[in-house]
Amino acid sequence: MVRHFACSPSAMRSWRVWTLLSSSISHCDPLHLLHNLASLFAVAPQLAARVPCREVAQFILSSALASALASLLWASLDHRRPPPFSLGASGVVLAVFAASAALVPDQHIILYGIEMSAKHAQSDPQTALPSSFRDTLYS
Numbered sequence: 001m002v003r004h005f006a007c008s009p010s011a012m013r014s015w016r017v018w019t020l021l022s023s024s025i026s027h028c029d030p031l032h033l034l035h036n037l038a039s040l041f042a043v044a045p046q047l048a049a050r051v052p053c054r055e056v057a058q059f060i061l062s063s064a065l066a067s068a069l070a071s072l073l074w075a076s077l078d079h080r081r082p083p084p085f086s087l088g089a090s091g092v093v094l095a096v097f098a099a100s101a102a103l104v105p106d107q108h109i110i111l112y113g114i115e116m117s118a119k120h121a122q123s124d125p126q127t128a129l130p131s132s133f134r135d136t137l138y139s
Contacts, residue, residue, distance in 0.1 A: 006085035007068045009075055023087045024064035036089045040096060042111040047100045059099065060092055067091020 004019065005026035011019040027033040048056055071086035100107065108117050 006087045007071055008085035009072060011085070012072065020068040021061065021064050023068055023085075024089045024092055026087045027089070028087060032088055036093050039093045039111060040089075042109045043097055043100045046104055046107055046109070047096060050103055051099075059095070063092045063095035064089070067095070 004016065005022045007019045007023035027036070044056075051059070068086065068091070070091065075086075100109075106117075108115055110116075
């Protein structure tokens with residue numbers, strides 16, 4: 001599985017470029033897969049109701065590719081201990097959450113029984129941060 005379904009610098013050196021996409025459908029264990037599916041189930045319907053199916057599919061494929069490329073970039077920048085490989089749909093899940101929050105900032109989603117709001121997506125980043133972070137970042 002690691003050879004054909006995990007994205008890594010060694011996979012790229014071996015020209016296994018399909019791992020850029022196949023890594024998003026493989027998961028390290030069933031709990032990882034269930035977490036990603038539950039997260040998508042919580043927010044994807046709102047996105048699918050507002051965006052045509054073809055564009056959602058294009059967005060998901062683009063997100064999978066972008067998250068794999070980001071993982072490769074991180075592996076090349078972290079010289080202390082580059083990860084051996086990456087897999088899972090967490091990058092896609094985060095991209096779907098971000099797109100959904102941007103399209104419908106007043107929506108409420110229920111994830112693991114906890115209701116959450118995306119309203120913070122409209123707020124000013126300087127006021128959304130705790131004062132200790134605000135002082136550090138914006139001073």
